[in-house]
Amino acid sequence: MEIHGSNTTFNLENVLRQNILSSDYYKGTCSELSNCSDIVDEIYESVDHVEPWMSGNARGPSTAFCLLHRLFTLKLSAKEVKGMLDHKDSPYIRAVGFLYLRYVGDPKTLWSWVAPYVKDQEKFSPSGPNEKEVAMGDYVRDLLLSQYYFETIFPRIPKPVQDQINDELTKRSLATTAKGNGGAGGADRRGMDDSGNRRPASVKASLSVAFGQRAPNRSGAREEGRGRDPSLAQRDGTAAARGGRGSASPEPPRDRREAPAPRRDFDRERDVRGGGGGGADRRDNRDYGRDRDRGRDYDKSRDYDKSRDYAKGRDYDRGRDYGRGGGAGGGGRGYDDRRDERRRSRSRSRSRDRNGGGARDARDVFKDARR
Numbered sequence: 133m134e135i136h137g138s139n140t141t142f143n144l145e146n147v148l149r150q151n152i153l154s155s156d157y158y159k160g161t162c163s164e165l166s167n168c169s170d171i172v173d174e175i176y177e178s179v180d181h182v183e184p185w186m187s188g189n190a191r192g193p194s195t196a197f198c199l200l201h202r203l204f205t206l207k208l209s210a211k212e213v214k215g216m217l218d219h220k221d222s223p224y225i226r227a228v229g230f231l232y233l234r235y236v237g238d239p240k241t242l243w244s245w246v247a248p249y250v251k252d253q254e255k256f257s258p259s260g261p262n263e264k265e266v267a268m269g270d271y272v273r274d275l276l277l278s279q280y281y282f283e284t285i286f287p288r289i290p291k292p293v294q295d296q297i298n299d300e301l302t303k304r305s306l307a308t309t310a311k312g313n314g315g316a317g318g319a320d321r322r323g324m325d326d327s328g329n330r331r332p333a334s335v336k337a338s339l340s341v342a343f344g345q346r347a348p349n350r351s352g353a354r355e356e357g358r359g360r361d362p363s364l365a366q367r368d369g370t371a372a373a374r375g376g377r378g379s380a381s382p383e384p385p386r387d388r389r390e391a392p393a394p395r396r397d398f399d400r401e402r403d404v405r406g407g408g409g410g411g412a413d414r415r416d417n418r419d420y421g422r423d424r425d426r427g428r429d430y431d432k433s434r435d436y437d438k439s440r441d442y443a444k445g446r447d448y449d450r451g452r453d454y455g456r457g458g459g460a461g462g463g464g465r466g467y468d469d470r471r472d473e474r475r476r477s478r479s480r481s482r483s484r485d486r487n488g489g490g491a492r493d494a495r496d497v498f499k500d501a502r503r
Contacts, residue, residue, distance in 0.1 A: 133210045136238040142204040143235050143287040148184055152193045152201045162202045168212045171199050172225055179224045181260030182231065182314065184284040200228055204236060217249065223256035223268060234275045234286055239293045243300060246272050250306060258314030270315035273301065278310035 137143040144152075152158050165171050179196045186194045208216075216229030233245050252268035276297055279286050289297070298308040311317040 133208055133213060134238070135204070135207060135236045137236060137287055142201065144201070145284045148193060148197065148284050149201070152198050155192050155198060157192070157195065158198045158201065162198050165199075165202055166206075168203065168206060168208055168216075171203055171206075172216065172219070175199055175225050175228055176222045179222075179228070181263075182224060182227045182258050183260075183282045185282075196224065196228055196231075200231055200235075203228070203232055208232065213245075217245075223254055226254075226268060227256065227258065227271060230272055230275055239289045242276070242289070242293070243297050246276065247300065250301065250304065258316055264316045264318070266315040270311070273306060274310050274312070274315040276301075277308065278312060280312070282313060 135142065141149055161174070162171075165174060175196070179199065181194065182196045183194055184197050186192045213229060213232060216225055216232070219225040219229070230246065230249075233242060237245060249272050250269050252272065254268040255265045256268065256271075257263045257265045258271060275281070275286070276289075279288055301308050312320060
């Protein structure tokens with residue numbers, strides 16, 4: 133049987149695949165299983181649920197998915213796949229067979245593989261003991277109708293193929309809507325935290341766990357069952373011992389968003405670090421700045437006084453000229469007329485002086501003639 137899709141990742145979600153490859157169980161036990169029969173026996177002995185992450189775990193992938201990945205690497209034949217689907221010893225062997233088809237089977241031939249099982253009534257619990265049981269037919273239909281499987285994701289089925297599957301289910305009077313969680317229904321685990329607080333369902337959110345971090349939505353749970361890293365127990369014991377010696381109340385985490393120190397305090401600390409000389413230089417610079425500001429203010433004041441005095445003088449001259457001119461419309465004589473009269477008077481005086489003072493003016497002769 134040919135692998136549909138990637139022969140490297142086998143269409144597994146990357147975080148899940150990395151955790152599978154790094155788990156001690158996969159590197160130890162699964163790597164030693166060299167054929168399908170051995171893996172089927174291991175499923176019968178060890179698998180009690182078919183969720184992708186280990187039940188109640190904080191880190192490792194489930195035993196079922198570790199063995200499923202090992203089946204991918206062996207590239208099962210059609211006969212081997214059919215033998216798993218019809219196995220009578222354990223429903224979990226059958227469930228792993230259906231997961232194998234859902235991940236690496238050709239979507240175009242998927243319906244022909246699962247059609248005989250969509251009404252199968254064998255009961256089992258996909259999530260493990262003491263959890264809700266579903267019929268195998270319900271489980272198979274949920275794999276066909278939903279792209280999401282607990283906290284992981286399946287490869288997408290093309291829309292035309294999905295429509296054909298829905299038509300076939302409708303013909304058999306079966307629902308065409310997925311219940312989720314392997315047919316068990318219930319709360320959507322994508323976007324759920326341990327306290328049950330609901331956040332918007334998001335595939336990206338459910339898969340946003342980096343390699344080596346906690347499994348999605350299981351941050352508060354403890355690891356249980358197969359696949360636990362031995363170093364974790366030692367680390368937990370060391371942490372508990374330290375906690376016993378320490379105080380009962382751990383130191384609260386420091387808030388990284390503390391407000392920055394005021395600028396004034398920063399300047400004081402800088403003065404202390406820089407020594408006394410640096411502080412004196414800065415004080416001198418401040419004093420020099422104050423003196424320079426005072427000098428600049430004084431120059432401005434002096435320039436203002438000069439301009440004011442100049443304006444007063446100019447207004448005074450204008451007033452004096454106005455008085456001499458006899459007013460703005462002038463009924464009296466102007467300044468220029470008086471100046472011409474003074475000049476003529478001086479000219480007559482000089483003329484009399486040149487004539488020796490005895491000569492008579494022509495105007496005097498004219499006056500005498502009139503008499």
